[in-house]
Amino acid sequence: MDISVIGAGYVGLVTGVCLAEFGHRVELIDINPDRIRLLQNGVSPIFEPGIEPMIVRNTESKRLWFSTTLDGPRLNQCDVIFIAVSTPASSTGDADLSYLFNAVDQLIPILSSRTTEYPAVIAIKSTVPVGTNQLVQDRFNTAGLTDKAIVVSNPEFLREGAAISDCINPDRIVIGASCPEGFQRMKNIYHSYIARKIPILEVSLFAAEHIKYASNAFLATKISFINELALLCESTHTDVLEVARGMGLDPRIGPSFLAPGPGFGGSCFPKDIRALGAVGACNGLQMKMIESVEAINHRQKQHVITQIQDRIAGIKSPVIAVLGVAFKANTDDMRDAPSLDILPPLLKRGIRIAAYDPEAESNAKLIFGDTVQFKSSPLETATGAHLLLILTEWNEFFDIDLYSVKRVMEGNLIVDTRRVIDPNVAAAAGFNYYGIGRA
Numbered sequence: 001m002d003i004s005v006i007g008a009g010y011v012g013l014v015t016g017v018c019l020a021e022f023g024h025r026v027e028l029i030d031i032n033p034d035r036i037r038l039l040q041n042g043v044s045p046i047f048e049p050g051i052e053p054m055i056v057r058n059t060e061s062k063r064l065w066f067s068t069t070l071d072g073p074r075l076n077q078c079d080v081i082f083i084a085v086s087t088p089a090s091s092t093g094d095a096d097l098s099y100l101f102n103a104v105d106q107l108i109p110i111l112s113s114r115t116t117e118y119p120a121v122i123a124i125k126s127t128v129p130v131g132t133n134q135l136v137q138d139r140f141n142t143a144g145l146t147d148k149a150i151v152v153s154n155p156e157f158l159r160e161g162a163a164i165s166d167c168i169n170p171d172r173i174v175i176g177a178s179c180p181e182g183f184q185r186m187k188n189i190y191h192s193y194i195a196r197k198i199p200i201l202e203v204s205l206f207a208a209e210h211i212k213y214a215s216n217a218f219l220a221t222k223i224s225f226i227n228e229l230a231l232l233c234e235s236t237h238t239d240v241l242e243v244a245r246g247m248g249l250d251p252r253i254g255p256s257f258l259a260p261g262p263g264f265g266g267s268c269f270p271k272d273i274r275a276l277g278a279v280g281a282c283n284g285l286q287m288k289m290i291e292s293v294e295a296i297n298h299r300q301k302q303h304v305i306t307q308i309q310d311r312i313a314g315i316k317s318p319v320i321a322v323l324g325v326a327f328k329a330n331t332d333d334m335r336d337a338p339s340l341d342i343l344p345p346l347l348k349r350g351i352r353i354a355a356y357d358p359e360a361e362s363n364a365k366l367i368f369g370d371t372v373q374f375k376s377s378p379l380e381t382a383t384g385a386h387l388l389l390i391l392t393e394w395n396e397f398f399d400i401d402l403y404s405v406k407r408v409m410e411g412n413l414i415v416d417t418r419r420v421i422d423p424n425v426a427a428a429a430g431f432n433y434y435g436i437g438r439a
């Protein structure tokens, strides 16, 4: 089928590349010319494991190509036009839909001259509050495009770092639509998924929008639950990892999203729970659980800051070595990374910070400038430091040689917010170890 994807960010790019992999002809459109230039040269503008060979393979097979402009004739031949532009949180917490409506407004004059016998399906991938897809349909209808544009909601459930496998082997595909043709066109796109018995949910536009926010809010709730429990475990001389394992083996609870940490971050959870809260407020409903999830997440970061400050209190001119600044492992994404909340208050107190991240360094430098000294290895980062702070669970930190690290450090403190280090090994190497959620 002929597909266009507007917005070649983390979601649009992965979606477009995977659809090309399944044999569709896909044009990826993005207003950012640097991004498109990189893609045209076979280079991924984001770090996402496995994506680059797929970009190259599908470009060479002429199933995938890139553009900075909306090409009218091509879009008018398209079976489906995906919109995957960002919907960041506005200053009031609700989703900023300006990029989405900007894309819709650009499509209106193009689709007005559509002459194919069948309408275009506009599939909204961007995460949008309940009612937005209907507003988009209304906008097309008001412009006289009732018979030329069918809006469907097709939310994404891609975890950065695992986005390719999530896209190829999803738990489910959610299609929200208000007419049979909308459902059918989307099922044609996903026919190889149907063949593989991947569940396809056909629901209303509103339900599809809610499913996306509710899923992210529920996952964030699990994390805040375990993070709150982690703090209780610290006071009650219990290891929260033992508790999480004992809970997770109950299939009604499940083991995933019960890893304690420095608080959740990323491009979705923080903004989506805020947006869901804003939808609640709009509808006269205080979203008490969501508010608590956010408050606990905030407290978790403050807790990490306190743990660090308490440990370095007596040190003159303390230096901290930070391992990992990305919001999670296997991504270069810094959006709402816990490091952005945890490091600035320390810098403000005059603490020197060196950091290492295998992939996020260049994005982090855009934010931290030269206030944080970036190094090229964990050992170089640790050199001369009083405290080693682990903020991201990159694989390479699990097997770090703590004896070598100890030799180059000035102090012997570890604050491990991801529980990547074995406390017994840390003690044997001479460290004073603190791991989140551990007595």
Ligand code: UDX
Pocket (backbone or CB within 6 Å): 006, 007, 008, 009, 010, 011, 012, 029, 030, 031, 032, 035, 083, 084, 085, 086, 087, 088, 099, 100, 102, 103, 125, 126, 127, 128, 267, 268
């Ligand atoms: C996506 C979603 O669409 C968002 O709603 C969801 O909650 C998270 O995932 P993401 O792919 O992470 O966003 O955003 P980003 O990586 O910022 O990519 C958006 C892309 O759209 C950028 O490359 C940007 O240049 C492009 N864009 C933005 C356009 O092409 N046109 C616009 O008008 C605005």
Ligand code: UDX
Pocket (backbone or CB within 6 Å): 156, 157, 158, 159, 160, 161, 216, 219, 223, 256, 257, 258, 259, 260, 261, 262, 263, 264, 265, 266, 267, 268, 269, 327, 328, 329
């Ligand atoms: C999320 C959703 O999982 C995905 O379905 C889609 O809706 C986009 O948003 P993403 O933000 O890429 O994906 O990563 P995810 O793995 O969900 O992690 C989000 C945050 O939660 C990270 O900061 C991560 O470190 C944290 N987290 C996750 C924990 O602290 N503990 C956990 O057990 C799991």
